[in-house]
Amino acid sequence: MPDVVASAAPRASLGEPLLQVRDVSKHYPARGDALLKAGGVVRAVDDVSFTLHRGETLGIVGESGCGKSTLARVLLRLVEPTGGQALFGDTDIFQLSRREMRRHRRRMQIVFQDPFASLNPRMTVAQIIREPWAIFPDALPRREWSDRIAELLTRVGLGPDDGHRYPHQFSGGQRQRIGIARALALNPEIVVCDEPVSALDVSIQAQVINLLEEIQEEFGLSYIFIAHDLSVVRHISDRVAVMYLGKIVEIGTWQQIYDHPAHPYTQALLSAAPAIDPAERRDRVILQGEVPSPINPPSGCRFRTRCHMAEAVCANEAPELSGDPTQRAVACHFADSDRGMDAPIQANSA
Amino acid sequence: MAMADIARTAAVAEVAAPVLRVTDLQVAFQTPHGRVSAVNGVSYEIRPGETVGILGESGSGKSVSVGAIMGLLDSPPAEIGGHVYFRDTDLLNAPPAETRRIRGDRVSMVFQDAVTALNPGLTVGYQISEMYRVHRPGTSKRDALNKAVALMDQVKIPSARQRVRSYPYEFSGGMSQRIMIAMAIALAPDVLIADEPTTALDVTVQAQIMQLLTELREQTGMALILITHDIGVVAETADRVMVMYGGRVMESGPTAEVVARPAHPYTIGLMNSVPRAEMKHEKLRTIEGAPPVLTAMPSGCPFHPRCAKRQPECSRDRPSLQSVALGRESACHFAAEVLGA
Numbered sequence: 001m002p003d004v005v006a007s008a009a010p011r012a013s014l015g016e017p018l019l020q021v022r023d024v025s026k027h028y029p030a031r032g033d034a035l036l037k038a039g040g041v042v043r044a045v046d047d048v049s050f051t052l053h054r055g056e057t058l059g060i061v062g063e064s065g066c067g068k069s070t071l072a073r074v075l076l077r078l079v080e081p082t083g084g085q086a087l088f089g090d091t092d093i094f095q096l097s098r099r100e101m102r103r104h105r106r107r108m109q110i111v112f113q114d115p116f117a118s119l120n121p122r123m124t125v126a127q128i129i130r131e132p133w134a135i136f137p138d139a140l141p142r143r144e145w146s147d148r149i150a151e152l153l154t155r156v157g158l159g160p161d162d163g164h165r166y167p168h169q170f171s172g173g174q175r176q177r178i179g180i181a182r183a184l185a186l187n188p189e190i191v192v193c194d195e196p197v198s199a200l201d202v203s204i205q206a207q208v209i210n211l212l213e214e215i216q217e218e219f220g221l222s223y224i225f226i227a228h229d230l231s232v233v234r235h236i237s238d239r240v241a242v243m244y245l246g247k248i249v250e251i252g253t254w255q256q257i258y259d260h261p262a263h264p265y266t267q268a269l270l271s272a273a274p275a276i277d278p279a280e281r282r283d284r285v286i287l288q289g290e291v292p293s294p295i296n297p298p299s300g301c302r303f304r305t306r307c308h309m310a311e312a313v314c315a316n317e318a319p320e321l322s323g324d325p326t327q328r329a330v331a332c333h334f335a336d337s338d339r340g341m342d343a344p345i346q347a348n349s350a
Numbered sequence: 351m352a353m354a355d356i357a358r359t360a361a362v363a364e365v366a367a368p369v370l371r372v373t374d375l376q377v378a379f380q381t382p383h384g385r386v387s388a389v390n391g392v393s394y395e396i397r398p399g400e401t402v403g404i405l406g407e408s409g410s411g412k413s414v415s416v417g418a419i420m421g422l423l424d425s426p427p428a429e430i431g432g433h434v435y436f437r438d439t440d441l442l443n444a445p446p447a448e449t450r451r452i453r454g455d456r457v458s459m460v461f462q463d464a465v466t467a468l469n470p471g472l473t474v475g476y477q478i479s480e481m482y483r484v485h486r487p488g489t490s491k492r493d494a495l496n497k498a499v500a501l502m503d504q505v506k507i508p509s510a511r512q513r514v515r516s517y518p519y520e521f522s523g524g525m526s527q528r529i530m531i532a533m534a535i536a537l538a539p540d541v542l543i544a545d546e547p548t549t550a551l552d553v554t555v556q557a558q559i560m561q562l563l564t565e566l567r568e569q570t571g572m573a574l575i576l577i578t579h580d581i582g583v584v585a586e587t588a589d590r591v592m593v594m595y596g597g598r599v600m601e602s603g604p605t606a607e608v609v610a611r612p613a614h615p616y617t618i619g620l621m622n623s624v625p626r627a628e629m630k631h632e633k634l635r636t637i638e639g640a641p642p643v644l645t646a647m648p649s650g651c652p653f654h655p656r657c658a659k660r661q662p663e664c665s666r667d668r669p670s671l672q673s674v675a676l677g678r679e680s681a682c683h684f685a686a687e688v689l690g691a
Contacts, residue, residue, distance in 0.1 A: 063552035171640050184676060201407040201641060205621035206634040213633070228553065235625030235634070258627070272557035274582030276609055276621060278605075281586070285560060287554045290522050 014238075015054030015129045018076070018222050019075075019190060024048045026067075026074050026082030030295045041324060042294050044070040049321070052190065054347065057223040059237030059254070061269070065291050066243040068226045075109055075224070077101055106136060109183035115175030115197035119167040125153070125178055126163030132185045139186055152181040156211060156217075173204035180211065184219060192224045197232060228319040230273045234258050242266045245302040247296055248321060252328040262330045265303045285327060301333070309334050368395035369437065369540045369573050370419075370457065376431035377597075386644040387416045390597045391432075394598050401567060401574040403588030405581060405620075409643050411597035411633075416543050418442070419433060419651065421453050429578070436541070442661075455485045460533040462546035465528035468518040474529045476515035478502070481536035484527050501532040503564060526553035528562070535566055541576045548583065560587055581620055585609050593617050596642050596652030599671055603678030613680035613689040616653045651682070659684055 025047055030040030045067040052058050060068045073079045075086055077093065086093040088107065096104055112118035119128055126149050133140045140148060147238030150160035156177040167175055176196060183191050193212065197205040216223060221325060227233050233240060234254055241251040242263065250263040259268045268285040275281045289304045294297055298305045304314035313333050377389040389411040395400045406412040417423045419441060424433060427682050434441040436452050442686050470577045471476060478501055479494035490495075494631055495514065502510035505528040518648040527547060534542055545562060548556035557680060567574045577586055585605060592602040593616065601614035612618045619637035639656040642648055648655050654664035663683060683689060 063554060082553060089529060173640055180515045202581070202620060202623045203637040204640060206625070206636040207638075209625070210633050210636060234627065235630060254630070268554060273559075274556075274580065274586045276582050276585045276624060277626065278585075278606075284557060284561075286557055289554055290524050291552075344617045349639070 002270050004332070008277070011240055014056060014155065015222075017051045018054045018225075019052040019086070021048060021050050021052075021084040022087070023083045024071070024074060024086060026070050026079065040295050043246045043297060044294060045074060045081075048243075048246075048248055049084075050241055050248065050251060052222055052224060054222055055220060056190075056238040057225050057236050059233035059240040060224065060226045060243060061228065061240060062243035063228060063269075064292055065294060067246040067294075068243050069194055071109065071243075072192045072224065072226055074109055076105065076192060078110075088298045099220075102135075106132075107187045107188055108190045108192065109186065109188040109194045111176070111179050111183050111196045112192060114199055115172050115179055116167075116199075117332065118179055118212040119175055121167055122227045124163060125158075125165055125167065125168075125170075128178060129153075129185050131183050132182070136186065148185075155184070156181045157207075166260075172206075173200050173208060176200065176208055180208075180215070183213065187219065188221070190222045190224065194227070195228070196225075198227060198229060205232065212236065214263070230270060237302070242269065245291060245297050246300060247331065248329075249303065250330045251321070251331070256328055262335045263303075263332045264307050264309050264334075268306075301331070365396045366399070368397050369491075370575075371395040372415075372419065372432070372437040373435070374432040375418060375434065376429075377414050377423065378429045380427045380429070381645075384644050385429075385510050388644055388645070389418070389471070392592075392594070392599055393432075394592055394599075394602065396575060398540065398573055399567065399571045400590070401576060401588045403584035404575065404577045404594060405579070405584050405591055406440055406577055406594035407620075409596070409641050409644060410594040412594050413545055416459070416545060416575065416577060418541065419457065421449060421553075438596075451661045452484075454481075455537050456539055457541040457543065458537070458539040459543040459545065460527070460530050460547050462549050463582070464530040464550075465518065465523060467530060468526060471514050472520050473517055474502075474514075474521070475499070478514075478529065478533050478536060481533055485537055497536070498532070501536055504566075505529075505532045505534070507532075517554065524551055524558060527551065528553075528558055531562065531566070533558075535570070535572075538570060541573045541575065543577070545577045545659045546579070549578070549580075555653050563587075581609075581624060593620070596647055598652060599679075600653065601678075601680045602671075602681075603675070607675070607678060611689060613674045613678060613685050614653075614682050615657050615659050615684075615688055618688070619658070624691070642655075642687055659688070661672040 022043060026045040028042040030042050035301055048071060050058065062068050074081045081094055090235040093104060129152060130145050132225060133145060149163050153162050154160050158174060158177055167178065170178065189309045197208050200208060210234065215221065225233065237254050239251065239253050240257040241248045242265065244255065244265050250257065250266045257266060258270065261270055268287050271285045289306055292305060300316050300318050301314040304310040319331045320333040320335045320347050373393045375389055378385050378387045392404065392415050401680045404412045409653050419434050423424065423430065430440065430442055436457060439448060439452060441449050441452060475495055475498045478498035481488040482497060484495040491505060498549040499510045502514060505527060507513060507528050521529065548559050551559060561584065578584055588605045590603065591605040591608050593614065595616050600616045601608060608617065612621065622635040625634060637656050642652060650665040650668050654660045657664065669681045669683045672685065673678045674680045674685045
């Protein structure tokens with residue numbers, strides 16, 4: 001049944017490092033809970049490191065509260081980080097002044113989850129798309145604006161004249177296309193996609209995924225693609241990072257993560273996803289309980305309270321993300337003794 | 351695996367009479383934009399111990415159709431037609447005193463958003479035991495509360511005895527859904543309707559809840575109607591599936607067979623929209639366009655504007671649901687071809 005329609009060429013190899021994220025943290029003071037003593041801290045993102053290479057898609061998966069959306073916002077400094085570095089070339093994004101950061105945002109854009117909340121209802125589509133050009137006067141000469149708007153709208157699958165209409169006149173999928181056109185307006189190098197298809201109907205999701213893949217090729221984009229849907233992430237990602245309670249527990253190529261998951265949480269997460277095809281079903285590992293509160297995460301390994309492999313060492317010692325975090329790494333005391341790490345480590349075996 | 355599923359369905363079908371029979375269900379609404387038809391001629395039956403999945407995207411009519419069964423639609427604006435037989439009682443036409451004894455008692459429901467479905471001002475124990483106080487007058491307060499604890503144990507809420515006096519905000523999303531399920535199974539219903547019971551939940555919690563529902567169905571022999579947009583959930587849980595689009599049934603049949611060999615282009619499109627491992631590096635074959643809005647339903651087959659196989663007659667004649675194989679139906683002029691492909 002799955003006959004090939006169009007075969008996107010598998011990527012030959014990893015490009016140069018474009019964004020190097022080192023030990024990034026975002027802690028919030030815990031407020032509003034009478035039971036908490038003063039000084040409680042929500043460790044939404046805790047010492048996260050990875051490298052995004054030019055032209056690649058890094059998928060970030062995890063369940064609610066794992067910190068994946070906070071991470072996206074920190075990287076764009078929509079919220080300020082608590083610590084760490086994000087090196088774009090030689091520049092640490094986190095050290096930029098407000099003015100410098102504004103300029104830098106041209107190179108990094110974001111597509112949000114909710115296409116109903118992320119477009120200003122009182123602006124026409126054309127106004128939404130050209131707003132970045134008004135902010136960056138050198139981006140595009142004013143006389144070229146209307147042509148470029150029509151071009152962008154056409155590229156994302158809308159009509160060239162749709163610029164005159166307002167967001168409420170479009171469906172959810174069309175609005176997400178408008179959000180994508182806006183993100184493309186400044187020719188960014190990195191686009192952070194924060195759950196870009198999860199608010200859409202299944203049949204519309206696939207259209208938007210195809211669109212994102214097409215424009216990645218055309219515009220030479222690198223994606224940080226955040227989602228909870230494991231099959232969507234597998235489809236679009238070159239490499240995948242799995243987050244749990246603010247930490248990356250495992251990172252690797254999509255084959256390594258999906259075919260040879262080494263962390264018990266990755267294994268459980270993958271096994272929990274329902275599959276249409278009986279052949280794709282894995283032996284289900286039903287995790288006990290739910291994700292603990294990030295205010296007082298478990299000592300040692302944060303996953304240990306739900307892990308079937310947990311031993312005394314897991315409570316005492318937090319496992320390091322061992323391995324090369326630009327390639328394949330796992331944060332588990334027992335990753336080696338189980339399975340997975342013996343799998344071939346080839347970053348570019350696609 | 352597939353053969354076992356089919357065998358199980360067949361075995362269930364032989365032993366028991368349907369507990370719920372829906373025939374030609376129609377739901378329309380009077381709106382400022384005119385009369386819109388949300389559900390059109392939906393018919394199915396479900397037997398004890400069986401799981402029927404109703405699969406569809408937004409606007410397909412899947413939730414409205416069970417709203418009509420449960421009496422949750424205000425009329426007006428809703429206009430409801432057809433029949434819903436629980437055993438011999440027609441829930442749509444019997445006197446209210448009679449339907450009240452069935453709805454919420456013999457046929458109960460679990461909603462998508464448990465956190466908003468629970469009353470935030472009452473303890474969960476009170477809300478569960480309310481089932482007995484309302485439907486089983488004469489149950490003592492203590493007895494009802496003890497039963498609530500037993501139910502919380504049954505849906506695997508840890509330390510139920512202590513937590514029975516907790517308020518909904520003290521529970522996570524997954525635990526709140528367990529409370530909802532406890533309420534729904536309190537009176538040992540014959541039919542449980544679960545409307546997107548795991549859509550708001552994380553995937554590891556979804557697996558827990560689906561496992562719980564399946565276990566409860568096996569233990570009690572209740573019938574389960576599972577409404578979802580997730581074809582994976584249906585494929586893993588439902589004995590039979592009904593695919594809805596634009597208020598109509600596009601295809602129905604044993605799940606394993608429908609998934610292995612769909613008989614309607616819409617089902618094929620839905621399945622192709624979910625990225626599978628072997629489709630990596632391929633473009634996803636999408637369904638063009640968007641689901642129809644109820645106020646502008648296409649003529650003929652409601653799916654024809656998006657269908658890859660459409661022919662001129664598809665916009666003229668609406669295909670009726672026809673048998674295409676044993677236990678299978680499809681509403682497509684070209685069902686035989688689609689099935690054979």
